[in-house]
Amino acid sequence: MTSNWITTRAWLLMLPLLVVMIAVIGWPLVDTIRLSFTDAKLVGTQGSFVGLDNYVKVISGSGFQRSLVTTFWFAVLSVSAEMVIGVLAALLLNQKFYGRSVLRALMILPWALPTVVNATLWRLIYNPEYGALNALLVQVGMLDSYRSWLGEPGTALASLILADCWKNFPLVALIALAALQAVPRDITAASMVDGAGVWSRFRFVTLPYLAGPLVVALVLRTIEAFKVFDIIWVMTRGGPANSTRTLSILVYQEAFSFQRAGSGASLALIVTLLVTVLAVAYTALIRKTAGTS
């Protein structure tokens, strides 16, 4: 078989996938770009060409700027907390203790719980009148009276981040644990004989093994957090007073609640651009860590 035929055959085998991807991803993406230059409505009018109007309006609008900041804080705080708690949990799960295999198995539970069920569960826990969090904090004396955790702009985002963290830190822990198990025992033992302390052992022996998988987890979690929709929609719908309205919620409202397909599309593309920049920057970071460790 010639290499030419092998390449042609490969494309033929990929044809079904390519057709599907062009139909449900390629074409919609191109059409979103087209729409972003029009004043089309979701139903009815096709709209006419308006140039960069949508982009100018969207970027200069206070709604977008505020959503960008909210999304930034949500992503940075939830992802960094997940990474730190995840690594600590993995270090713990790598120690010897009674019931270790059971606890390792349980770590899959928050990951497997559907996102919407997780959001619903935490919404019930945060309930201002009957929620378990209020009951617990009041019963142990840490809180005087019941609070509306999701109903006050000051606590809503933090409450969302906690719920997101609980669901996602076990995934980081499982990834980190798998990496820890790959650290050769004799290296750890040798470093102890050489008199390395706990911190320097972690920094110079363990961390190099963790770095690669953790950076991948960091990339994927950050991109997911930037796109966040489900958990926020179910718990607060972007409220109160738009204090938890992340970019995806803003796009949803613009394109579907207000049916402004044109400006919704331009907003969606700005979000896409931001995620792409993140992804590219991270890919460079991964190459760098792969080169050093």
Next chain:
Amino acid sequence: MERRSLTAAIFVHIAALLLAIIILAPVVWLFIMSISSTPDLIAKPLHWWPETVDLSRYGVLLSSAANSAGEAFVASLFNSLKVAGMATVAAIAVAIPSAWAVSRTPSVGWSLYAVIATYMLPPVALAVPLYMALAWFGLLNNVFGLALVYLTILAPFTTWLLKSGFDSIPREIESAAVMDGARLDQILRLITLPLAAPVVATAALFAFLLAWDEFFYALLFTSDQRAKTLTVAIADLAGGRVSDYGLIATAGVLAALPPLLIGLFMQRALISGLTSGGVKG
């Protein structure tokens, strides 16, 4: 494991206990809410264990009497099964030949990166044209339409997982069959796929879980019992005027049960998939 002092051992056990409580408490509380009677749930101070165990809500949600809460719930359960099932089968069907082609043909390897890149696209970037197209074809509020849209997520993802699976199967086995005059479809069907069966099963499981979990497209593209999936039904319950918190919790328990069981029993396969790719948010 190195020698450890008693204090260190005690510290590790306390930390492990704390981690176990953090992981278990919310899940256990969801279950307790689902079996607590309403007076127990709204009592102050709150009853952490119900005085009267009330299992009736499971009966309510799983009954199919006309116009009941159960009828809507059971319908959404079946819609979720249909949509996730169809999308998974379709995704695996298009992913197998392309993943194999990418795995065996280095010259087209770059196309895999294009496939992975689409996985990072936010759904909002595709939602408006998809909505208009589904409306045009009359596929809004339709399980086939939603399953088709789910391919945007499942097709790239399964291709990626299957490609790394095929990579681990030695090409020499296939070359030997080529020498014996086997055709490509015979090689795939009789040699490669049986060897790759565990990987295909893992990919299918992940795909099913992703589709079961999906909310954004389902919220946009479905509107009533004909196509509404479980995630949308639960969000409706949670966001609506339903005052029976136990009923909301029960719906959550029922929707979480299949993925939780899959998670616990297929642990090994899932974790090897997770740690090789680090997937799903």
